[in-house]
Amino acid sequence: MTRMRRFTVGAITAAILSTTGCAGMSENQYFNQENMGSLLGAVAGVAIGSQVGGGSGRTVAMILGGVAGGALGKMIGKNLDERDQQALALRTQQMLNQGANHAVSWQSDHSDAQATITPVKSTIKNETVKVQRTEAVQTVANMKLINQTYIAKKSANVRNAPNNTASKVGGLALGSSFTAIGRTDNDWIMVGRKGVTVGYVYAPLVGPKPAAVTQVTQVADVATDLDAMDDVVAKQQGFDLDSIQESQISAQTSCKTLEYKVTAKGKSNSEQVEACQSADGAWELI
Template identity: 55%
Template sequence: MGFARKASVTVLIATIGISSGCANMSGNEWANKENIGTLVGATAGVLIGSQIGQGNGRTAAMLIGALAGGALGKTIGAKMDENDRQALALQTQQVLDASRDGQATTWTSSHSGATAQITPVKTETETRQVAVKRLPKVQAVPNMTVLNKPYRTLKSANLRNAPDNAADKVGGLQANATFTAIGRTDNNWIMVGRRGVTVGYVYAPLVTPAGTPVVASATSGSAASSVAAAPATDLDALDDSKAKAQGFDLDAAPVQETMAAQTTCRTVNYDIKAQGGSEQQTVKACQAGDGAWELI
């Protein structure tokens, strides 16, 4: 059993104990169904989030799940059960990640009849202080634009310890390698992440979002043809020995710091129906440095 799964089980046991105890504390104003709903809802979100994603994506998923469960748990804690909060947390994550403004997504409980319509209504870019991690040999940058999206290389590319062609080489990426792009610097370099830590910088024209299709070329031996033929490798999935051989040594304790970043914020409307009642709620969430959505 992995660390994240062990932690999830431990948190779940603790939550059940706390919830049971609070339910018996009739004189405690905090221990009402709504506040218990917040706690259980946030924990349920962490549990559902911990089952998806890898590396940095796993951390982001857990945090996004906690956001959705906690934010909604207090409002509808008396009307939805734990399974519904888990499912709604996961749906919220998917909406924040992928739905366009004005696009309504309907969620329906698989067992209770509860429903929710989730609609992003505004997306904006804000400058916020975010926490990021980097290897000690990788230089800091004063600011960046948060990406936290899967990218792949168009061809083999060098990683530098700073966003500059004259900077020291700290590793390399093969053609068609995939990785998490943590952010983009002001001078158009991509911060390459391995398991949530910036391990170097690659020049942006050498990489592309992972979902971008490869355009095949009729010319034999062309760069496009070689990329299409190259086996894909995932930087997060590399075992430690192979990663170290390519310059991605995470043995050194990463440096964590706070920096200014352009990040995406989204305002979302909820229309929830459960147990014969209905509620509406509006929340605003912004992406943190690790891609997690946080309430502001």
């Protein structure tokens, strides 16, 4: 599968200017609402993506926002304005991040545009992905991608390999939050800090951060978040990122087929696209 690469707002803006020029843009074959919808949707997607993610290590939402913005902009650029493309892309990434398996609706806040996004099918695909880890952490042969915010349900040791006899590299206090990069075959979670695996924790001791406010999440609000942790404090706790290595791992990644039914400007259309989760957790529409 060919993956769309990361990009910045500046890079895409430069691409728009280079293809259109400063004058005569209306005559340029590339400067039409559909293609500009794709480019502007991608740019806007990066910006709105930051509304969903949190923490310096959680750039997943920003990447997803850009990819979803570009794909959706190309599909429906003729009927939606830039603001609606942004909003629909944001709704898409919220649904995928939340793991919804039912239809969700979207309504523009300034036009007559509306849409229904329906997950049609879920599949699992095997891919070889690149995963970063600290030098002390051992690699694994395979895993299932997660890339979600997890919290510690009780205090737990973080080890350099996914087993109870492995060396301890750090610890998680009750309510500590981190990015779970993946799950190993023997039920250990890869603990991430700023996208780098810093150790493994036994899966039953941690879990996805609940959306609802509970006693555990209230503790998590004031507990240490590994992504936001100061580098000096991180080093003291065994989670420094001074030496990083990269390994290729066989990974199971989730894919969803999504059906869009969009109504705007008196016109309706529908289309199915596939969204797959990449190694960094970004949901990409392909």
